[in-house]
Amino acid sequence: MKKTALIMAGGRGERFWPKSRKSLPKQFLSLTDDGKTMIQLTVERISSLVEMEDIYISTNKDYKNLVLEQLPGIPEENILCEPVGRNTAPCIGLGAVHIAKKYEDAVMMVLPSDHLIKYNKMFVQTLREGCEIAEKGPNLVTIGITPDYPETGYGYIKFNPDASDGHAYQVDCFVEKPDLAKAKEYLATEEYLWNSGMFLWKVSTILSNIRMHLPDLHSGLMSIQKAIGTQEQELVLEKEFAGFSSVSIDYGIMEKAENIFILPGTFGWDDVGSWLAVGRIKKTNEAGNVVDGNIITINSKNNIIQGGGKLIATIGIQDLIIVDTEDATLICEKNSAGDIKKVLENLKICNRDEYI
Amino acid sequence: MKKTALIMAGGRGERFWPKSRKSLPKQFLSLTDDGKTMIQLTVERISSLVEMEDIYISTNKDYKNLVLEQLPGIPEENILCEPVGRNTAPCIGLGAVHIAKKYEDAVMMVLPSDHLIKYNKMFVQTLREGCEIAEKGPNLVTIGITPDYPETGYGYIKFNPDASDGHAYQVDCFVEKPDLAKAKEYLATEEYLWNSGMFLWKVSTILSNIRMHLPDLHSGLMSIQKAIGTQEQELVLEKEFAGFSSVSIDYGIMEKAENIFILPGTFGWDDVGSWLAVGRIKKTNEAGNVVDGNIITINSKNNIIQGGGKLIATIGIQDLIIVDTEDATLICEKNSAGDIKKVLENLKICNRDEYI
Numbered sequence: 001m002k003k004t005a006l007i008m009a010g011g012r013g014e015r016f017w018p019k020s021r022k023s024l025p026k027q028f029l030s031l032t033d034d035g036k037t038m039i040q041l042t043v044e045r046i047s048s049l050v051e052m053e054d055i056y057i058s059t060n061k062d063y064k065n066l067v068l069e070q071l072p073g074i075p076e077e078n079i080l081c082e083p084v085g086r087n088t089a090p091c092i093g094l095g096a097v098h099i100a101k102k103y104e105d106a107v108m109m110v111l112p113s114d115h116l117i118k119y120n121k122m123f124v125q126t127l128r129e130g131c132e133i134a135e136k137g138p139n140l141v142t143i144g145i146t147p148d149y150p151e152t153g154y155g156y157i158k159f160n161p162d163a164s165d166g167h168a169y170q171v172d173c174f175v176e177k178p179d180l181a182k183a184k185e186y187l188a189t190e191e192y193l194w195n196s197g198m199f200l201w202k203v204s205t206i207l208s209n210i211r212m213h214l215p216d217l218h219s220g221l222m223s224i225q226k227a228i229g230t231q232e233q234e235l236v237l238e239k240e241f242a243g244f245s246s247v248s249i250d251y252g253i254m255e256k257a258e259n260i261f262i263l264p265g266t267f268g269w270d271d272v273g274s275w276l277a278v279g280r281i282k283k284t285n286e287a288g289n290v291v292d293g294n295i296i297t298i299n300s301k302n303n304i305i306q307g308g309g310k311l312i313a314t315i316g317i318q319d320l321i322i323v324d325t326e327d328a329t330l331i332c333e334k335n336s337a338g339d340i341k342k343v344l345e346n347l348k349i350c351n352r353d354e355y356i
Numbered sequence: 357m358k359k360t361a362l363i364m365a366g367g368r369g370e371r372f373w374p375k376s377r378k379s380l381p382k383q384f385l386s387l388t389d390d391g392k393t394m395i396q397l398t399v400e401r402i403s404s405l406v407e408m409e410d411i412y413i414s415t416n417k418d419y420k421n422l423v424l425e426q427l428p429g430i431p432e433e434n435i436l437c438e439p440v441g442r443n444t445a446p447c448i449g450l451g452a453v454h455i456a457k458k459y460e461d462a463v464m465m466v467l468p469s470d471h472l473i474k475y476n477k478m479f480v481q482t483l484r485e486g487c488e489i490a491e492k493g494p495n496l497v498t499i500g501i502t503p504d505y506p507e508t509g510y511g512y513i514k515f516n517p518d519a520s521d522g523h524a525y526q527v528d529c530f531v532e533k534p535d536l537a538k539a540k541e542y543l544a545t546e547e548y549l550w551n552s553g554m555f556l557w558k559v560s561t562i563l564s565n566i567r568m569h570l571p572d573l574h575s576g577l578m579s580i581q582k583a584i585g586t587q588e589q590e591l592v593l594e595k596e597f598a599g600f601s602s603v604s605i606d607y608g609i610m611e612k613a614e615n616i617f618i619l620p621g622t623f624g625w626d627d628v629g630s631w632l633a634v635g636r637i638k639k640t641n642e643a644g645n646v647v648d649g650n651i652i653t654i655n656s657k658n659n660i661i662q663g664g665g666k667l668i669a670t671i672g673i674q675d676l677i678i679v680d681t682e683d684a685t686l687i688c689e690k691n692s693a694g695d696i697k698k699v700l701e702n703l704k705i706c707n708r709d710e711y712i
Contacts, residue, residue, distance in 0.1 A: 018669070298698045311684040311711055313374070313699040316692030320673065324685060328667040331687060336672025342654045343669040355667055 001135050001202070002106040004054040005046055006095035008197075009039055009063065009113035010085055014344050015274045015337070018328035019306065022356050027113040028066045031272060033282055037070055038272070039113040045120050046111070049127055054106075056080055056098060057113075058091050083238040089252040090244045092199075093210055093217055094237075097225035099203045107131045108206065110199040110249075116281060118268025126167075130200035130263050133168050137259065140209065141168065141200040144193025144262040145269045150183030153273065155195035155250060158186075159262045171260035174250050193264055195250065196271075206253075213256045217244055274337040275321045279304050293324070304334070328355055357491050357558070358462040360410040361402055362451035364553075365395055365419065365469035366441060371630045373696050374684035375662065378712050383469040384422045387628060389638055393426055394628070395469040401476050402467070405483055410462075412436055412454060413469075414447050439594045445608040446600045448555075449566055449573055450593075453581035455559045463487045464562065466555040466605075472637060474624025482523075482621050486556035489524050489617050496565065496610065497524065497556040500549025500618040501625045506539030509629065511551035511606060514542075515618045527616035530606050549620055551606065552627075562609075569612045573600055630693045631677045635660050649680070660690070684711055 013026040020026045027039045036044070043055060052073045059067055061081040068076065080094055092110055099106050109127060117123045130141045144157050155176055159169035174195065178186060186192035211218040220240035227236035254260060270277055282290045289297055293307025301318040310324055321337060323330040332340065347355050369382040376382045383395045392400070399411060408429045415423055417437040424432065436450055448466055455462050465483060473479045486497045500513050511532055515525040530551065534542060542548035567574040576596035583592035610616060626633055638646045645653055649663025656670040663680040670678070677693060679686040688696065703711050 018667075296699055296702050298695050298702070299692060311374075311708075312687065313684065314687045315695045315699065316689030317676065317687055320687070322687060328669065329680060329685060331668065331670045331673055331676070331678060333672035336655060339654050339671045343652055343671065346652050346654070352667075 001131075002054065002103050003050050003109070003131055004056065004099045004103070004106045004203075005050045005109045005111060006056045006058060006092060006099075007039065007042055007111050007113045008088065008091060009057050009059040009067065010082060010091065011112075011114060013114065014341055017340050017344060018323055018325045018330050018355070023062065024066070025063070025114075026272070028063070028070060031278055031281060032116070038116070039067070040070055041116070042111060042113050043071055043074070045117060045123060046109070046127065049124055049131075050109070053078070054099075056095050058082060058095055060085065083241045085246075086241060086244045087246045088197075088249040089210070089214060089247045090217060090221075090241065092206065092249050093214075093221045094224065096203050096206050096210075097221045098228060100207065101225055101228045103203070105202055105204045107134050108201060108203050110197075112197045112271075114272060115196070116270040116272050116277075118270075120267070123265070123267035126263055126265050126267060127200065129167055133165065133261050133263075134200045134202055134205070138205045138208070139201065140205065140254065140257055140260045142171065142254070142260065142262045143196050143198040143200075143265045145196050145265050147183075147187055147192070147194050150178075150180060150187050151194065152177055152180055152183050154271075156183075156186050156192040157195050157262055158192050161191055165261065168261040168263045171254075171262050174254045193262060196265065196269060198265075199249070209253050209257050214247065214252050217247075217252075220244060274340075275304055275306075275323065275332070276334060276337055278306065279334075302334075357487075358410065358459050359406050359465070359487055360412065360455050360459070360462045360559075361406045361465045361467060362412045362414060362448065362455075363395065363398055363467050363469045364444065364447060365413050365415040365423065366438060366447065367470060369470065370697055370700050371693070373700060374679055374681045374686050374711070379418065380422070381419070381470075382628070384419070384426060387634055387637060388472070394472070395423070396426055397472070398467060398469045399427055399430070401473060401479060402465070402483065405480055405487075406465070409434070410455075412451050414438060414451055416441065439597045441602075442597060442600045443602045444553075444605040445566070445570060445603045446573060446577075446597065448562065448605050449570075449577045450580065452559050452562050452566075453577045454584060456563065457581055457584045459559070461558055461560045463490050464557060464559050466553075468553045468627075470628060471552070472626040472628050472633075474626070476623070479621070479623035482619055482623060483556065485523055486619050489521065489619075490556045490558055490561070494561045494564065494615055495557065496561065496613055496616045498527065498610070498616065498618045499552050499554040499556075499621045501552050501621050503539075503543055503548070503550050506534075506536060506543050507550065508533060508536055508539050510627075512539075512542050512548040513551050513618055514548050517547060521617065524617040524619045527610075527618050530610045549618060552621065552625060554621075555605070565609050565613050570603065570608050573603075573608075576600060630696075631660055631662075631679065631688070632690060632693050634662065635690075658690075 009027045016026050028037050030037045056078045057067050058080045067079050133139050134141050158172040163170040223236055224240050227233045279290050284290050288302035290304045294311045295305050296313045298315045300314040303320045305322045307324040319334045321332040365383045367381055372382050384393050386393045412434045413423050414436045423435050489495050489497050513530055514528040519526040580596050583589045635646050640646050644658035646660045650667045651661050652669040654671045657674040659676045661678045675690045677688040
């Protein structure tokens with residue numbers, strides 16, 4: 001069966017400020033040593049599995065030009081611009097009806113655009129397995145990540161270790177971000193994986209699940225599908241999206257559906273959630289510094305320093321994140337990376353939109 | 357008697373990098389909240405005592421335009437450019453012969469251009485007293501600062517507490533920068549003051565002392581004096597300076613001369629030796645940060661942050677010096693301020709002169 005992909009690239013992440021901006025979110029940044037952006041890596045990773053004409057990018061119209069620039073191989077009509085953000089269920093539904101318009105049925109993989117994968121071949125192998133499970137029945141396949149530690153920032157998926165099909169397990173339930181005690185409990189049971197936000201299913205399977213669990217969304221999607229390729233396409237899309245409820249695929253479908261399987265991913269996954277991730281991803285020098293740009297470090301240890309052309313000299317500092325851009329510089333203690341949002345709140349309050 | 361002043365402004369201080377550069381040393385920077393540069397403050401401070409036409413600036417030709425720009429009131433012929441740096445004795449001698457050419461005799465005060473004074477009226481009062489002592493005999497008057505702590509970076513002057521004339525004491529000797537144990541001893545005796553590098557004397561007094569203790573310098577200076585105002589002025593200056601030994605006024609004269617007096621200064625003196633001084637001089641906010649420019653601080657304490665137009669956001673940091681300029685940014689732990697020279701050494705080794 002035809003393999004297709006929907007890459008979700010609508011996010012407006014703030015955690016990589018000042019490099020990321022409202023006008024340039026994380027998925028369009030290069031955070032790795034190879035100079036490629038996150039979304040370029042995402043497409044490259046599946047290029048042996050899915051043809052370019054079958055890769056769809058869902059984003060919003062502000063980012064359409066970024067997608068065109070960074071992914072010149074993707075046909076323009078495959079860039080699906082949501083008129084307003086309505087969370088992942090409408091986003092995935094939109095992708096599904098576009099694919100359904102093109103193919104009678106197809107396997108559809110849904111992938112975030114801003115995660116990193118270390119072992120790409122192994123990742124593709126997992127996707128292949130997921131496609132097989134998706135093809136052979138009305139199955140909803142997710143990819144789970146074996147937790148390294150009791151993270152409280154991710155959703156978890158409970159699986160049944162005694163009910164496996166090949167590498168995949170039957171899913172018991174999806175659970176929201178836990179508190180630390182709960183997260184520790186989950187790890188102790190050995191029956192929970194991190195929810196990576198990656199899914200595989202047939203287009204027919206996800207659409208029938210949407211019809212069953214989110215009937216209003218389904219009927220709107222049908223109108224959209226009908227209008228694709230007509231003069232009303234834009235108009236219908238805007239009208240229907242405006243009426244959609246904001247609902248996640250996890251809450252709207254996965255927590256209610258049956259026939260859910262999870263494939264534990266062993267390919268080295270990183271959601272690149274903050275500047276700290278850059279310390280894990282990029283090469284570290286002998287002093288423990290991760291350094292990019294025009295940098296002199298004197299007696300400085302374990303810092304993440306991301307500059308550009310401008311000279312940055314550091315003396316006697318440690319455990320700092322330093323990010324320099326054309327118009328703004330961040331100097332942040334590593335444990336305070338989560339407080340970048342406070343800087344952005346401050347900028348919003350002061351109407352300094354040029355920095356956001 | 358006519359009062360004149362020689363302000364020494366040839367220094368190439370590195371300790372305020374990246375704001376200070378070879379082409380823009382500390383005396384030409386503004387480090388105070390009033391926006392005036394150090395040399396402007398120096399001139400302003402004595403303007404009630406000395407007429408502008410009697411203020412001489414010794415510097416080198418690279419800085420002549422800076423002096424002209426920053427001190428438009430000083431006559432151009434009063435800007436004395438040393439062809440090469442030969443330490444303070446030739447520098448002061450050069451000033452002395454220019455003044456001697458103009459006036460039969462005059463009081464000459466010698467002042468550094470890069471120190472700060474808190475109580476300006478009190479300072480002027482001290483200078484007045486110094487002038488009186490200088491006028492009434494062949495006296496060499498210095499201004500001493502009562503030590504706050506056993507500083508090892510300054511020279512000291514030993515005085516005789518039982519031999520005073522007004523506020524002034526007779527000087528026993530000049531001593532070089534001590535080690536910490538020695539500095540502590542000095543303080544315990546209560547007979548040592550810091551050498552501020554400020555002097556007052558009659559031109560005739562200093563020239564006769566130079567004739568006695570540095571006869572080669574004296575004969576060169578006499579040739580220079582003779583050539584002032586002639587077509588050979590530049591040529592003679594260059595030839596004589598090239599032949600001068602590099603010698604400080606302290607070592608060449610003060611350690612050997614007689615009739616030396618010291619006036620303890622009570623006017624609040626700061627030699628502004630490093631970025632740490634800015635933390636003492638400028639207003640500190642409630643979080644202990646000294647902040648200039650376009651700055652957002654989140655959970656940040658006791659930092660010195662000197663920016664410009666560019667936004668600098670700090671999160672969770674403390675005790676750092678952050679200095680941002682057009683082409684270079686310094687991020688330095690406060691206790692490591694002394695290592696700025698290592699950055700400059702590194703830049704020199706790498707031939708990156710544009711940053712020096």
